[in-house]
Amino acid sequence: MDSRDWIRDGLRAVLSGLIAIPLAVLNLPLFGLSLAALVLSIVPGLGLLLFPGITLLVRARADLARRLAGRAGVPIRRPYLPPPERAVAGGWRYYKWIVTDPATWRDFAWLVPGAVAGVVLGALTLAIPAYGLEGVLLIPLWISLGTDWYGYGAIWPIETVGEGFLSLPQGALILSVGIAVAPYLRRFDAHFGRLFLGPTRNAELRLRVSELTVTRADTVDAQAAELRRIERDLHDGAQVRLVSLGMTIGLAEEMVEADPAGARKLLAEARETSSAALADLRHLVRGIHPPVLAERGLDGAVRALALAVPIPTTVETALPGRLDTPVESAAYFAVAEALANATRHSFARTTQVELWHTGSALLMRVSDDGLGGADPSGGSGLRGIERRLAAFDGTMSLSSPPGGPTVVTMELPCASSSPKITPSSGTG
Amino acid sequence: MRVVLAEDHALLRDGLTRLLTAHGCEVVAAVDNGPALLPALIEQRPDVAVVDVRLPPTFTDEGLQAAIAARARIPGMPVLVLSQHVEPLYARELLSDRAGGAGYLLKDRVSHVAQFIDAVRRVASGGTAMDPEVVYQLLARRQSPLSALTAREREVLGQMAEGRSNGAIATKLFIGEKAVSKHINNIFTKLGLPVSDDDNRRVLAVLTYLNT
Numbered sequence: 001m002d003s004r005d006w007i008r009d010g011l012r013a014v015l016s017g018l019i020a021i022p023l024a025v026l027n028l029p030l031f032g033l034s035l036a037a038l039v040l041s042i043v044p045g046l047g048l049l050l051f052p053g054i055t056l057l058v059r060a061r062a063d064l065a066r067r068l069a070g071r072a073g074v075p076i077r078r079p080y081l082p083p084p085e086r087a088v089a090g091g092w093r094y095y096k097w098i099v100t101d102p103a104t105w106r107d108f109a110w111l112v113p114g115a116v117a118g119v120v121l122g123a124l125t126l127a128i129p130a131y132g133l134e135g136v137l138l139i140p141l142w143i144s145l146g147t148d149w150y151g152y153g154a155i156w157p158i159e160t161v162g163e164g165f166l167s168l169p170q171g172a173l174i175l176s177v178g179i180a181v182a183p184y185l186r187r188f189d190a191h192f193g194r195l196f197l198g199p200t201r202n203a204e205l206r207l208r209v210s211e212l213t214v215t216r217a218d219t220v221d222a223q224a225a226e227l228r229r230i231e232r233d234l235h236d237g238a239q240v241r242l243v244s245l246g247m248t249i250g251l252a253e254e255m256v257e258a259d260p261a262g263a264r265k266l267l268a269e270a271r272e273t274s275s276a277a278l279a280d281l282r283h284l285v286r287g288i289h290p291p292v293l294a295e296r297g298l299d300g301a302v303r304a305l306a307l308a309v310p311i312p313t314t315v316e317t318a319l320p321g322r323l324d325t326p327v328e329s330a331a332y333f334a335v336a337e338a339l340a341n342a343t344r345h346s347f348a349r350t351t352q353v354e355l356w357h358t359g360s361a362l363l364m365r366v367s368d369d370g371l372g373g374a375d376p377s378g379g380s381g382l383r384g385i386e387r388r389l390a391a392f393d394g395t396m397s398l399s400s401p402p403g404g405p406t407v408v409t410m411e412l413p414c415a416s417s418s419p420k421i422t423p424s425s426g427t428g
Numbered sequence: 429m430r431v432v433l434a435e436d437h438a439l440l441r442d443g444l445t446r447l448l449t450a451h452g453c454e455v456v457a458a459v460d461n462g463p464a465l466l467p468a469l470i471e472q473r474p475d476v477a478v479v480d481v482r483l484p485p486t487f488t489d490e491g492l493q494a495a496i497a498a499r500a501r502i503p504g505m506p507v508l509v510l511s512q513h514v515e516p517l518y519a520r521e522l523l524s525d526r527a528g529g530a531g532y533l534l535k536d537r538v539s540h541v542a543q544f545i546d547a548v549r550r551v552a553s554g555g556t557a558m559d560p561e562v563v564y565q566l567l568a569r570r571q572s573p574l575s576a577l578t579a580r581e582r583e584v585l586g587q588m589a590e591g592r593s594n595g596a597i598a599t600k601l602f603i604g605e606k607a608v609s610k611h612i613n614n615i616f617t618k619l620g621l622p623v624s625d626d627d628n629r630r631v632l633a634v635l636t637y638l639n640t
Contacts, residue, residue, distance in 0.1 A: 271539045278536040282513050291513045295481075295488040304517040308565060 010179030013186045016068060017125025020189065023064065024118025030058055031111040052089065052098045055107075062107045062197050065114065069190035069197075072183070076190070079103040079199035082210060103203060110196030121189040128178030135171020139164055219391040226288075233284050241277035245270050293332050297322045301332050302353055309339055311351060318356040327414045330392055331355075331362055334385045338366035338408045341381045346370025346406055364410040372404030385410065429552055432474040433458040434465045434491055435510075436483050444478065444538065451545045462490035469498050469505065476552035480535075481511040481518065492518055499525055508551045510535045514561045520635075523556070528631040531557030531591065550591045556634055557591035576618045584611040589634045 037054040041047030059080070066076040081101045087094040098104055135152050153170035155163050199207060252266035285291065293301035299317045306313035322328070335353060342351045348370030355364050374382065385408075386396050394412035431453045435441040438460075445455045457468040461484040469477055477498065483490040495507040506529035509522060519532045531551040537559065538544050547557035563586045577585065580601075587597040594612070598605040612630075619636050621629050 274539060275536050278534075286513070291482075292515050292517065296517075300517065304515050307516045307520075 007179060010182050013072070013182035014125055014129055014179065016071065016186055017122045017182060020068065020118050020125075020186075021122035023061075023068075024115045024122060026061065027111045027115035027118070030054075030061055031108075031115075034058060034108055034111070048092065048095045049089075052094055055098050055104055058104075058107050058111070062110070065193050066197055069193050072186040072190045074187055074190035074194060076194050076198045077204070077207065079106070079197070079203040079207070081206070102200065106196050106200075110193065114193060114196065117189055117192045121185050121192075125178075125182045125185045128181065129175050130178075132171045132173070132175025132178050135167040135174060137171075139167055215390040215393075218387050222387060222391075230284065230288065233280070237280035237284070238277045241273050241280065245273045245277065248273065289329060290332065293328060298328045298331055298355065301328075302335055302355060305332075305336055305339060306353060309343055309351065311343055311348060313339070313351045313353060316352075316354045319362075320357055323357075323362060323414055327362065327392060327412055330388050330394070331364060331410075331412055334388055334394075334396070334410050334412075335364055335366060337381050337385050337388075338364075338410070341374065341408075342366060342368040342370060342406065345374065346372070346404070348404075348406075360413060362412040362414050364412075365407060366410075367405055367407040369405050371402075372400045372406050373402045374398060374400035374406050374408075382408075429453045429476065429549070430456045430472065430474040431548070432456060432465070432468050432472055432477045434460075434462070434468075434477065434479040434483060434494070436460045436480060440480075440535075447538070447541060447544075448478075448548070451541075453545075453548070461485060462494045465491070465494040466498050466501065469502065473502075476506040476508060476529075476548055478508045478510065478548065481509055489518070492522065496521060496525075499527065499530075503527060504529055504554070506530070506551045506554065508533065508548055508557065510538070514559045514565070516562055516565055519558055519562050523631065523635050526631060526635060528556060529554045532562060533557060533559045534561055547591065555591050556589065556631060558589045558634065560590055563589050577615060581611050581615050581618070584608060585615055585633060585637055588612070588615075588630055589637050 033054050037047070037050045041051050063078065066078065069076050080103050081097065084093055084097050087097055138152070152167035153174070155166055248266050248270040252263040252270065255263040255266065290301060292304045296304070297319075299319050302317065303315050306315045323331070335355075339351060339353065342348055346368050348368035351366065351368040353364070353366050355362070357363070382396070382398065388394075389396055389410055389412060392412050392414070394410065396408065396410045398406070398408055400406040429452065431448055433441060433444055433448070433455050435444060435458070441458050441460065445458055448455055456472045456474055459465050459468050463485070465477070465479065465483075477495065479491045479495045481489055481491045483494070492509055495509055499505050499507060503525070504527045507522070508531035509518070510533055511518070512535050514532065514534055522530045522532055529551055531547055533544070533547060537547070550557050583601060584597055587600060592600065594605055594608045598608045601608070612633075615633055616629055619633055621632050621636075
């Protein structure tokens with residue numbers, strides 16, 4: 001790690017330790033309020049309103065702790081049950097939702113130990129660098145005081161100026177140790193928090209189920225819509241053309257003796273119609289599974305895609321071989337959509353596609369040097385990518401500050417199948 | 429003209445054979461898979477090979493790969509590749525040996541019999557025959573090294589890529605043959621192609637076109 005990174009991370013951790021202390025202290029009044037709310041629950045009506053209200057406060061505080069833990073490198077997922085349908089604040093259903101969620105009680109149990117850990121670890125995060133800083137900065141003070149009761153580090157009391165100057169290296173050492181250790185202290189605090197605030201195994205499974213339910217519903221919807229589109233395209237396109245082709249040929253057949261010139265004209269027309277039908281089918285196939293993807297895999301298909309993009313596009317790939325067909329397809333359409341977005345909206349001069357495989361996931365990055373300011377909530381294209389990837393537990397993240405550049409990073413979990421060799425070159 | 433045919437669908441293989449025979453070509457071998465193509469070409473040394481992109485055993489781009497391999501073994505072996513879809517990437521690969529005598533057409537162009545036979549003849553005589561669809565896909569791109577060309581010069585280059593002669597280009601664009609050769613010379617200059625025999629420069633120009 002670069003030494004500058006090391007110092008930056010350390011200072012950031014010290015700062016977050018500074019924030020952690022008052023936050024941890026805040027846990028105590030919250031604990032008091034929760035207890036009070038719990039006791040007052042005996043009073044009919046009041047409990048229904050009070051306890052859920054306080055719980056929401058506790059949850060907000062816990063969410064904050066989860067966010068800080070995430071920034072310290074320990075992501076904690078929200079473990080709460082989703083609210084039941086027709087639950088209104090103050091209602092019985094709502095109360096039951098809050099009370100029966102084990103996460104409510106785990107949050108509650110965290111408040112006091114969390115406060116203790118937060119204050120102790122936060123103080124430690126601050127104290128070590130502060131003491132180091134004292135050693136570095138306070139020699140002038142010490143000299144001016146000239147007292148014999150003052151000491152620093154291993155030397156106590158300091159009696160000579162020479163001993164006084166020894167506080168400089170000691171202070172520097174302690175300061176750097178403090179900065180180096182700070183991120184670990186923060187992480188330790190975060191791990192401690194996770195014991196209470198993270199989902200239990202049960203809750204984890206429940207979260208996973210509800211996620212899968214959503215993505216499955218999305219996938220099924222998208223598939224059904226896709227099938228409907230294909231059916232309609234076939235019905236209104238190729239099928240109609242083929243019927244008309246048959247009619248035209250039939251007519252030409254009847255006319256061939258009486259009016260050969262007319263028959264020839266009809267046959268030319270029939271040929272045009274057959275070309276149009278083929279073009280329709282080609283278009284349709286391209287939308288379902290692009291032939292070049294079937295023939296060349298993701299690597300070749302993305303290269304072909306880059307050739308078709310109206311702005312210069314570079315492609316870099318590091319893929320071990322062919323991936324599973326559904327993954328290839330999802331990845332291809334996601335990259336195609338991201339490229340289309342870049343060329344359509346960004347006014348970019350160049351775009352760049354990178355694909356690589358980490359062993360367990362396919363990573364895709366599409367970047368452009370355009371105007372930036374892309375917003376997934378505004379564009380159906382980006383939402384479409386998210387949905388497409390979600391079906392495979394994949395994710396998309398977007399960085400698009402105003403002024404650019406825009407970078408779309410997509411991740412698809414997948415293990416690559418055994419590398420296939422490119423089709424034989426006909427020598428066999 | 430002696431032709432070797434590679435097409436896996438019996439229906440299309442028979443149809444193509446009939447079509448070529450009716451126009452004075454002799455189909456000396458008709459194979460139905462990729463690996464059989466190269467031996468047939470080496471044995472028969474035809475004037476032109478007509479090859480389907482997608483062939484057994486892989487049903488991917490076996491035909492194209494076989495055609496490229498054949499041209500590596502027999503330099504300048506004229507190959508006309510037929511496909512259900514066109515991909516500028518494939519056209520580029522086919523022409524990358526810069527030898528000419530290559531064509532890449534959509535399968536349904538076969539129904540324009542006269543044009544198809546014309547393309548076969550052109551490829552056999554060392555020319556190119558790119559599908560208008562490939563040309564169209566490339567023209568749809570905005571920025572490229574071709575941006576130095578005027579609209580008319582691009583049109584002429586497009587026609588050249590499809591494989592037309594100066595005379596044919598003149599008729600198609602309703603301009604004089606002299607104007608066509610002037611445009612072509614401008615294209616060669618702008619693309620920085622050295623003076624050499626014109627046919628080779630035509631291939632190079634088309635290749636530049638495909639490479640953008």
